[in-house]
Amino acid sequence: MQYRNLGKSGLKVSALSFGSWVTFHKQVDSKLAERMFGMCLDAGVNFFDNAEGYERGMSESVMGEALKSLGRSRDSYCVSSKVFFGANDNPLPTQMGLSRKHVTEACNQALQRLQVDYLDLYFCHRADPDTPIEETVWAMHNLITQGKILYWGTSEWTAEEIKEAYEFALANNLTPPTMEQPQYNLLDRQRFEVEYNPIFEKYKMGTTTWSPLASGALTGKYLEGVPDGSRASLKGYEWLRKHMIESDRGQERMNRVSKYIEITKKYNLDPTKLAIAWCLLNKNVSTVILGASDMTQLENNLKSLDYLKNFDDADLTEALRKV
Numbered sequence: 001m002q003y004r005n006l007g008k009s010g011l012k013v014s015a016l017s018f019g020s021w022v023t024f025h026k027q028v029d030s031k032l033a034e035r036m037f038g039m040c041l042d043a044g045v046n047f048f049d050n051a052e053g054y055e056r057g058m059s060e061s062v063m064g065e066a067l068k069s070l071g072r073s074r075d076s077y078c079v080s081s082k083v084f085f086g087a088n089d090n091p092l093p094t095q096m097g098l099s100r101k102h103v104t105e106a107c108n109q110a111l112q113r114l115q116v117d118y119l120d121l122y123f124c125h126r127a128d129p130d131t132p133i134e135e136t137v138w139a140m141h142n143l144i145t146q147g148k149i150l151y152w153g154t155s156e157w158t159a160e161e162i163k164e165a166y167e168f169a170l171a172n173n174l175t176p177p178t179m180e181q182p183q184y185n186l187l188d189r190q191r192f193e194v195e196y197n198p199i200f201e202k203y204k205m206g207t208t209t210w211s212p213l214a215s216g217a218l219t220g221k222y223l224e225g226v227p228d229g230s231r232a233s234l235k236g237y238e239w240l241r242k243h244m245i246e247s248d249r250g251q252e253r254m255n256r257v258s259k260y261i262e263i264t265k266k267y268n269l270d271p272t273k274l275a276i277a278w279c280l281l282n283k284n285v286s287t288v289i290l291g292a293s294d295m296t297q298l299e300n301n302l303k304s305l306d307y308l309k310n311f312d313d314a315d316l317t318e319a320l321r322k323v
């Protein structure tokens with residue numbers, strides 16, 4: 001495993017980490033999660049990602065049970081949660097967003113569900129247009145001083161919003177955000193590579209990037225239809241199937257995936273490992289969060305670092321740039 005500093009913090013996160021969106025509770029129970037964590041930790045993974053909004057908080061409960069029964073020392077791994085969407089289908093106005101109240105309550109609830117005394121990383125899952133950024137910065141700073149979280153960050157905020165939070169924290173001697181959690185993969189590059197450049201340069205933000213396989217699309221498995229049991233086939237995720245495949249946007253992306261799969265065939269490479277390793281070429285990536293619904297996928301994906309050597313081939317790297 002490689003380890004990278006989370007931005008300019010002293011925290012070293014494993015280049016590959018493991019997340020639970022869609023999978024935990026829906027496809028992965030606590031017994032399987034325990035085996036998955038064992039495999040991850042043995043491979044050197046030290047960060048596990050979660051959120052109040054994943055399966056209405058139940059993803060955190062599965063993770064908490066699994067980590068507890070695995071019994072590894074708390075100082076050997078990091079866990080996260082995220083606040084914004086709320087932990088039930090129809091949250092009340094006080095049960096969602098980034099108000100001081102909800103940020104504080106959601107943290108306390110995540111600690112209970114995850115069965116930990118503190119969160120290593122705590123993210124604002126989206127920006128909240130109805131709450132002043134100052135209030136959220138204060139709420140996060142207070143959670144740090146209370147010892148309930150160690151680092152706070154944002155997810156899918158605009159560069160401008162991150163700048164505002166950072167500058168307010170600096171001007172008031174509060175703790176600024178340490179990391180962003182953006183999507184980043186071969187199909188989704190613009191925000192990470194262009195919009196965020198100033199915040200990387202000025203603030204040295206760390207990043208925990210999501211969906212390295214674009215929800216599985218970059219494995220190539222959706223090119224002949226939607227396989228049974230795959231993410232795009234799941235009940236409750238019809239919106240995702242439309243977004244990934246059936247919409248005009250989805251069709252345009254599937255054409256890009258076809259092009260990508262042709263390249264991997266030409267070089268005789270596994271598209272899954274190549275797509276994951278590709279994310280790590282960018283020095284502003286601190287950790288790539290993997291997703292997997294079974295042990296075989298996880299075992300394969302954890303070997304992606306072996307693929308970094310393929311980028312010594314300038315022709316391959318250039319071909320991928322054009323996907």
Ligand SMILES: NC(=O)c1ccc[n+]([C@@H]2O[C@H](COP(=O)([O-])OP(=O)(O)OC[C@H]3O[C@@H](n4cnc5c(N)ncnc54)[C@H](OP(=O)(O)O)[C@@H]3O)[C@@H](O)[C@H]2O)c1
Nearest residue numbers: 019020021049210211212213214215216230231291292293
């Ligand atoms: N902050 C945010 O807004 C945000 C948003 C999304 C995700 N995230 C975080 O990022 C993590 C990773 O995102 P992600 O799950 O979307 O990652 P991903 O790598 O793009 O997709 C993972 C999914 O692809 C399929 N897959 C993975 N490996 C495979 C393989 N070897 N062969 C065939 N299929 C394979 C599996 O789905 P199936 O087997 O079900 O098809 C798996 O669950 C999440 O768990 C979450 O922690 C954050």
